[in-house]
Amino acid sequence: MRLAVWGVLPYLALASFVIGLAWRYRYDKAGWTARSSQLHERRLLALGSPLFHYGILLTAGGHAMGLLIPAGWTRAVGLSDGLYRVVAFGVGGMAGVMTVTGLAILVYRRLTVRAVGRASLASDLVMYVLLGTTILMGLAITLTGNGHDYRATVAPWFRSIFVLQPSVDAIAQAPFGFQLHALVAWALIAAWPYTRLVHAFSLPLGYLTRPYIVYRSREASRARAMD
Amino acid sequence: MRVLAQMAMVMNLDKCIGCHTCSVTCKQAWTNRGGVEYAWFNNVETRPGQGYPRTYQDQQRWRGGWALNRRGRLKLRSGGRLRRLLSLFSNPHLPKLSDYYEPWTYDYQNLITAPAGDDLPTAKPTAPIVWSANWDDSLGGGPELAQHDPVLKTMSERVRLEFEQAFMFYLPRICEHCLNPSCVAACPSGAIYKRTEDGIVLVDSDTCRSWRMCVSGCPYKKIFLNHQTGKAEKCTFCFPRIELGMPTVCAQTCVxxxxxxxxxxxxxxxxxxxxxxxxxxxxxxxxxxxxxxxxxxxxxxxxxxxxxxxxxxxxxxxxxxxxxxxxxxxxxxxxxxxxxxxxxxxxxxxxxxxxxxxxxxxxxxxxxxxxxxxxxxxxxxxxxxxxxxxxxxxxxxxxxxxxxxxxxxxxxxxxxxxxxxxxxxxxxxxxxxxxxxxxxxxxxxxxxxYVIPHAHREPTTEAFNDGCSVQDSGRVMLPMPKVRAS
Incomplete structure (x- = not known):
């Protein structure tokens, strides 16, 4: 049971994630979009959307730091565990509150503004449920985690997945809240490619360096459309 | 010296009678699909008037096009690259749907199903009718609406009054296919491009990501967001026709x-x-x-x-x-x-x-x-x-x-x-x-x-063969960059 949940499930989710993204990119570029609904409503969006997006970007950065960087490394550069925990609690808590507030505004908007609601797809509903649950659980365990050192339980297990030797025992020692958060997150990752969340991989950083005016020959656009 | 060719248009305003045939035929050809009900790649507006979308020429408000900065360098009026990326999650200058207008239809079923009574049954509108793309057509609404014309606002009071008494003309508008297009410059994804062969500005719907910066970047407000597909759409200068040496639909049907x-x-x-x-x-x-x-x-x-x-x-x-x-x-x-x-x-x-x-x-x-x-x-x-x-x-x-x-x-x-x-x-x-x-x-x-040379390549046929244009799935893409040789 343990092995199925912590050793097999993540790989199924990852497979769905990778194959889904590749499939979507290959066959559904036409559907690969953020599908902005700003045209329908802009006041609530102007409040909720930046809050949510900047919050979630901060959160993603925090997760990268907490899960990918072993505790030994931060100690080696002179960051004490106590200080780490204060920073993680402070910044992580703030990012969490931003994200949740933003998400709440966006959900409220989607439920109350008729045009926005009617522009929603079924995949949006699935996405909102999974994303909302993951984020709420994450914020909850950050604020009430009672100082559980996830860098000794969740993080080693997470890293071990990617070297194909899942250390099921490590995660098994984590509190139930952390385990549930991780499980819902895998569900979110599995569903990711089939929702509008794909737009997260389209962050247009190339815009900062490209020339303003884009020229393309008819020939080149035909070639692009053919492949 | 590099030389490029540009497909261009001239409209002789003396001959425009404001019949809107260009707008209607354009709509039938290109935008009679879900998500772009409100979009008119070609529209005819009465001057003086507010235009479509309302007051789009007021760049203090909409921030379209380019401006010189203090050092005399050309910058997008809405700000630089970093600023644009930072406002990705909420574009401060995007018009609302109601600035264009909210399309409506009528409940025609009521004409048939209404119970017998003394009065003729009516087809009620499905949404409140408060504004449209041509609400102030031919100075309809009079000075009350025309006074909000951003062009008129720049003129003196006396001039404005005289104008309202004496003058009116029609201004048909399509995408300007600019040599220095600000929509292209504003697109974070680089999805809008100018064709080197004929200068036509097109959206690549495969790489458009719904960042909607083009909509606000265009000072003529001639890029439209399809709210069903989440992709930008615009006037294509009817390129599938132009490539065959045929004039655009708006030009060909112009009375x-x-x-x-x-x-x-x-x-x-x-x-x-x-x-x-x-x-x-x-x-x-x-x-x-x-x-x-x-x-x-x-x-x-x-x-x-x-x-x-x-x-x-x-x-x-x-x-x-x-x-x-x-x-x-x-x-x-x-x-x-x-x-x-x-x-x-x-x-x-x-x-x-x-x-x-x-x-x-x-x-x-x-x-x-x-x-x-x-x-x-x-x-x-x-x-x-x-x-x-x-x-x-x-x-x-x-x-x-x-x-x-x-x-x-x-x-x-x-x-x-x-x-x-x-x-x-x-x-x-x-x-x-x-x-x-x-x-x-x-x-x-x-x-x-019309002096329109043929495109270099063999004619494309598939662009005209996309089946019914009103399939409702919301995923009916314009045949824009998807033109294939058969």
Whole structure:
């Protein structure tokens, strides 16, 4: 049971994630979009959307730091565990509150503004449920985690997945809240490619360096459309 | 010198009767799909009026197009690259749907299913009807609505009042297919591009990500977000037709036959310089200098070296657009002060002046009367200048004097009198040139209006064969970049 949940499930989710993204990119570029609904409503969006997006970007950065960087490394550069925990609690808590507030505004908007609601797809509903649950659980365990050192339980297990030797025992020692958060997150990752969340991989950083005016020959656009 | 070809259009506003046939046929061809009900790639607005979307010309509010920064460098009015990326999650300058209008339909079923009664059943609208793309058509709503015209607001109170009493004309608009398109520059994904072959500006819907910066970046508000597919859409200059040598749908169906299509040659390396000219009144001349003379041997040589074919060069030499801009000096760009170097040009209408002269009991065909009126009627000149010359009355006056001279000159010919060469001479033209101008403007034969060379490649057929255009899945893509050789 343990092995199925912590050793097999993540790989199924990852497979769905990778194959889904590749499939979507290959066959559904036409559907690969953020599908902005700003045209329908802009006041609530102007409040909720930046809050949510900047919050979630901060959160993603925090997760990268907490899960990918072993505790030994931060100690080696002179960051004490106590200080780490204060920073993680402070910044992580703030990012969490931003994200949740933003998400709440966006959900409220989607439920109350008729045009926005009617522009929603079924995949949006699935996405909102999974994303909302993951984020709420994450914020909850950050604020009430009672100082559980996830860098000794969740993080080693997470890293071990990617070297194909899942250390099921490590995660098994984590509190139930952390385990549930991780499980819902895998569900979110599995569903990711089939929702509008794909737009997260389209962050247009190339815009900062490209020339303003884009020229393309008819020939080149035909070639692009053919492949 | 690099040489590129640009497909361009001129509209002769004197002949526009505001029938909206261009808008309707364009809509039937391109935007009768889900998600773009509100979009009119071609619209005809009444001037003075608010335009579509409402007050789109108020760039203090909408921040479209380019502006010079304090150091005199050309910048998008909405801010630099970093600022745009930071406002990705909420675009502060995006119009709401209600700024265009919320489309509605009627409950026709009620006509059949209503219970028998004393009154005829009605088809009630499905949504409140409060505004549309043509709410103030032909000055409907009167001064109350027209006073919000951003162009009119720049003029003095007296002028505004006079204008409302006396003048009105129609302004058909499509995408300007600019040489310096701010929509292209604003797109974070690089999904909008200018075709090197013919300068047509297109959206690649495969790479569009719904960041909607193009919508606010375009000062003419001619890019539309499809709210079902989440992709930007715009006027394509009917490229599948143009590639086959056919005119655009709006041009072909124009009742007044007022649209001219042809190519002009330009030097892409001169674009930035021309758009950065400090004095707004010099922008038109700068824009004209970017265009190259296809009869100049050095231009021909450079064009051939840049891969432009003999057929295209011949089309450039016969281009009615080039003639109307340079040989006759009639065509002016719309809002050159946006610094996008727009490539849909306009011949400003003389008719408000003729009407005014006639209304005061004078001979509206007499050259002297018309010249006097052109000079004394500051109102139409000032308004037209705000539209076409960044407020400089001189070029507008020159054009209107030429049009007035043509009327008077041709009257003598039509009535069998001796043509008066002094009339064309008074506007710096010869009688022969003026007669040619008359042929192009008034007779306007199709082969003179449209000089469209074929694209280099074999014709594409699939673009016209996409099945029913009103399948409702919301995923019916325009055949834009997806054109395939069969």
């Amino acid at each position: 007044g036959r007022l649209r001219y299509i042809g190519i002009v040659l330009y030097d892409p390396d001169r674009v930035l310089e021309a758009a950065s000219v400090r004095d707004e009144h010099s922008l038109i001349e700068a824009q004209k200098r970017v265009l190259l003379d296809p009869r100049d041997p050095s231009v021909v040589e450079a064009a051939l070296a840049s891969g432009i074919s003999e057929e295209w060069l011949e089309a450039a030499r016969r281009s009615p657009v080039y003639s109307l801009i340079f040989d006759y000096g009639l065509a002016l760009p719309l809002h050159p002060e946006y610094r996008t170097l727009p490539m849909v040009w306009y011949i400003p209408p003389l008719s408000p002046v003729v009407d005014a002269v006639r209304d005061t009991g004078f001979d509206g065909e007499d050259a002297e009367n018309l010249f006097a009126a052109v000079d004394s009627l500051r109102i139409p000149i000032g308004y037209l200048a705000s539209l076409f010359t960044a407020g400089d009355p001189a070029p507008v006056r020159d054009v209107l004097r030429k049009l007035a001279a043509m009327r008077a000159f041709m009257r003598d010919i039509t009535l069998g009198r001796e043509p008066d060469e002094s009339i064309p001479a008074s506007v710096g033209m010869t009688g022969e040139l003026m007669y040619d101008m008359y042929r192009l403007l008034a007779i306007a034969k199709a082969e003179d209006r």
